[in-house]
Amino acid sequence: MRWLAALLVLLAAAAPRAELLDFSADEIARIVRHGPWPPTVAADPSNRVSGKQDAIGLGRALFFDARLSPDKAFACVSCHDPDKAWSDGRATSMGRTALPRNAPSLLDVRQRRWFGWDGGHDNLWSMSLRPILDAREIGGSTAGIADLVRTDRNLSACYARAFGREPGAVEAEALAIDAAKALAAFQETLTSPRTPFDDFRDALARGDKAEAAKLPVAAQRGVRLFVGRGNCAFCHLGPAFTNGEFHSIGIPFFVAGGADGGRHSGIRTLRESRLTLLGSWNDDPVRADGIATRHVDPQHRNFGEFRVPSLRMAARSAPYMHNGSLATLADVVRHYARFDPERLHGDGEAILKPLGLDDAEIDDLVAFLESLSAEPPPTDRRACG
Numbered sequence: 001m002r003w004l005a006a007l008l009v010l011l012a013a014a015a016p017r018a019e020l021l022d023f024s025a026d027e028i029a030r031i032v033r034h035g036p037w038p039p040t041v042a043a044d045p046s047n048r049v050s051g052k053q054d055a056i057g058l059g060r061a062l063f064f065d066a067r068l069s070p071d072k073a074f075a076c077v078s079c080h081d082p083d084k085a086w087s088d089g090r091a092t093s094m095g096r097t098a099l100p101r102n103a104p105s106l107l108d109v110r111q112r113r114w115f116g117w118d119g120g121h122d123n124l125w126s127m128s129l130r131p132i133l134d135a136r137e138i139g140g141s142t143a144g145i146a147d148l149v150r151t152d153r154n155l156s157a158c159y160a161r162a163f164g165r166e167p168g169a170v171e172a173e174a175l176a177i178d179a180a181k182a183l184a185a186f187q188e189t190l191t192s193p194r195t196p197f198d199d200f201r202d203a204l205a206r207g208d209k210a211e212a213a214k215l216p217v218a219a220q221r222g223v224r225l226f227v228g229r230g231n232c233a234f235c236h237l238g239p240a241f242t243n244g245e246f247h248s249i250g251i252p253f254f255v256a257g258g259a260d261g262g263r264h265s266g267i268r269t270l271r272e273s274r275l276t277l278l279g280s281w282n283d284d285p286v287r288a289d290g291i292a293t294r295h296v297d298p299q300h301r302n303f304g305e306f307r308v309p310s311l312r313m314a315a316r317s318a319p320y321m322h323n324g325s326l327a328t329l330a331d332v333v334r335h336y337a338r339f340d341p342e343r344l345h346g347d348g349e350a351i352l353k354p355l356g357l358d359d360a361e362i363d364d365l366v367a368f369l370e371s372l373s374a375e376p377p378p379t380d381r382r383a384c385g
């Protein structure tokens with residue numbers, strides 16, 4: 001039996017040693033705030049077809065349909081590819097012309113409060129109509145959308161079921177906004193999966209040390225930095241790892257021909273739009289969600305501020321930042337580690353300080369960020385009908 005004992009010793013040495021760092025009660029409380037996952041989300045009151053199966057089917061069909069563009073060259077999926085976490089893998093997107101910004105992942109989009117890197121939209125349906133009409137993106141028109149939904153037999157039957165009226169009887173702008181609401185209903189179903197971090201977080205919450213110890217120790221050291229000395233959780237807060245607000249972290253925002261005004265231009269877009277929660281296309285008679293939009297006012301400090309992105313599935317949606325200027329998660333962490341406060345414009349962010357992380361700590365933070373991703377469920381591409 002000596003060989004058996006020797007084999008057991010060998011196996012024990014080969015298996016990664018499960019170990020749990022000595023997290024303090026305070027650290028555990030900070031970590032537990034990043035869950036549970038998935039959260040429960042309610043239907044969107046501003047969209048009367050939110051959560052309705054027929055509308056989701058119609059939205060899914062439209063999302064993959066290049067007939068929205070006059071020359072059938074672009075669909076939403078051209079820049080939001082399910083195999084790239086619903087992003088496009090490019091630094092900045094390429095539509096009919098080059099766009100100045102990176103295409104964000106659409107996962108968990110139902111949980112956002114502001115849409116786009118600059119928060120130029122306060123609801124998902126207006127954010128969904130914009131790329132169809134934007135000459136740089138799909139380059140379509142309200143008349144084109146209406147024509148497609150009225151003349152395609154499948155789409156028009158789907159529309160009638162989802163909205164309870166025949167598309168032929170609906171005026172073009174109203175029909176295009178309905179199509180955008182169906183696109184929104186579909187995108188609300190795109191949620192990111194549970195990850196190794198979530199198992200760790202739940203195990204810590206219920207005091208199950210053996211289960212928590214399954215997260216690789218490097219990722220555990222990374223999460224300790226994330227909620228502690230790195231101060232990342234100041235902005236990347238809660239289950240979706242974002243406070244939903246706008247900050248500057250010193251990413252240069254110059255673009256060809258000028259500067260990307262970030263949140264400053266987003267607020268201007270909001271104020272000029274008829275399609276916000278304050279307008280008559282909001283299906284919620286109370287319009288309760290519009291309050292924040294009424295109070296936004298562009299300030300000088302908003303220049304160069306961008307929305308704090310979620311970090312879930314980030315390992316699958318490279319490259320990073322509003323302009324895609326950082327290629328890998330290690331580049332992102334190095335940006336924070338070597339951060340130079342002098343480079344912040346205007347009022348800057350007093351919260352960001354040089355972190356002085358060494359290479360091993362940078363690796364640990366990256367290991368933690370990677371633990372926020374997992375294999376997504378297979379993509380449902382069924383057409384409506």
Ligand code: HEC
Nearest residue numbers: 075076079093094095101102103104115116117128131137
């Ligand atoms: C040519 C590439 C391109 C196409 C086509 C495109 N998008 Fe986008 N999408 C982008 C880029 C770039 C952004 C970031 C825009 C910004 O911040 O100003 C974006 C942002 C978004 C957002 C905001 C996500 C968030 O987290 O705030 C949504 C929602 C969205 N797109 C949905 C759609 C839908 C629906 C379609 C099809 C009707 C579509 N997109 C077509 C490139 C594209």
Ligand code: HEC
Nearest residue numbers: 230231232235247251306307308309320321322332336349
């Ligand atoms: C002051 C708020 C703030 C703090 C603190 C902060 N971040 Fe960020 N983070 C942001 C903003 C804002 C962006 C987007 C900036 C842009 O695109 O210009 C961002 C982007 C990122 C991205 C890129 C995500 C993507 O999809 O492009 C990662 C990864 C990230 N942060 C991780 C971290 C880590 C790790 C820390 C701690 C070392 C941290 N952040 C600290 C605000 C913050």
